[in-house]
Amino acid sequence: MTSLPLVFDAPRRGLPPRHLADLSVEERRSVVTELGEKPFRANQLSRHYFARLTTDPDAMTDIPADARERLTGELLPPLLTAVRHLGCDDGATRKTLWRAHDGTLLESVLMRYPDRVTLCVSSQAGCGMACPFCATGQGGLQRNLSTAEIVDQVRAAAAAMRDGELGEPGRVSNIVFMGMGEPLANYRRVVDAVRRICDPQPYGLGISQRSVTVSTVGLVPAIRKLTEEGLSVRLAVSLHTPDDELRDTLVPVNTRWKVSEVLDAARGYADKTGRRVSIEYALIRDINDHPWRADLLGKLLRKHLGPLAHVNVIPLNPTPGSKWDASPKPVEREFVRRVNEQGVACTVRDTRGQEIAAACGQLAAEG
Secondary structure, eight states: OOOOOOOOOOOOOOOOOOOOOGSHHHHHHHHHHHTTSSHHHHHHHIIIIIIIIOGGGGGOOTTHHHHHHHHHHHHOOOOOEEEEEEEEGGTTEEEEEEETTTTOOEEEEEEEEESOEEEEEEEEEEEOOOTTHHHHHHHHHHEEEHHHHHHHHHHHHHHHTTTTSSSSOOOOEEEEOOOSSOOOHHHHHHHHHHHHHSSSSTTSSSOOGEEEEEEEEHHHHHHHHHTTTTTOEEEEEEEEOOOOHHHHHHHHHGGGHHHHHHHOOOOOHHHOOOEEEEEEEEEEETOOOHHHHHHHHHHHHHHTTGGGGGEEEEEEOOOOOOOBBBBHHHHHHHHHHHHTTTOOOEEEOOOOGGGTSSSSOOOOOOO
């Protein structure tokens, strides 16, 4: 089903210069001191970037002009330039195509709901996990994103919401690492980005860890490592089928770590954090939507995770020319019913962004 190889190690190229968001609070103060300024200038820069959401030196009037140019030049280099915005869902969903400093393209998706605003961020440009039904996976992996490139997607979205670019002014409340890339294949930068996103203002963006979801196709050693980080983010596992035979082809990383190993690691994370694990399941017509697979999924999750599992059934969003298609609604309803019947919570995810190829599995920057 897929001819692309698995790629765990991204090409070592293209990362941007050092940025404020790459650094801890202590590191920021150290760098500012090395630049000949008082340590408190680091706090001022942090306040402008993380609280006022600006990188414009002219707006930083509390910093002397000569120091301002030097500090912003060293610690706030340009990271992402918006190439275009595409909107749909009556203006409630917006996909942004970004160009990084080296020309690399990536995407993020901002979604406004009645009770929350969710940003879907990318952690890599492309993806090396080679899942055949996913547009990003079939595009291959260009490179990892830096911590600051991840954080800057959130800062830009927060500024857009503040400025009313998606209707009434609001604030970003939820972050999902479900854009381009396998987050746990860019482990250190993703974890550091989570900390910057969640650190209180003005040292970070002040979003609650409990409102952040990190997804993975099942990199077991990285899940276990994440378990020891002391974070309280939600873990989402892109399972897509409960049987190893099919998952070896649908999610090629399964040839390394089987379903039972992934679910055991997820249980360890749930036990340590007390957070339910989201099980992501893209429902594909005649591929993984059979009643017996729903029964098996429910039984496996009940065994491994018990009440600490919630299944998100995702109607597949086929890409142009793809042989993969969404399951019919009656099949979808029966699948959900059967999983629920096993005592496992299962719901259908509200699908956003289909018109602009921004829905799950569709992100693939095309310039």
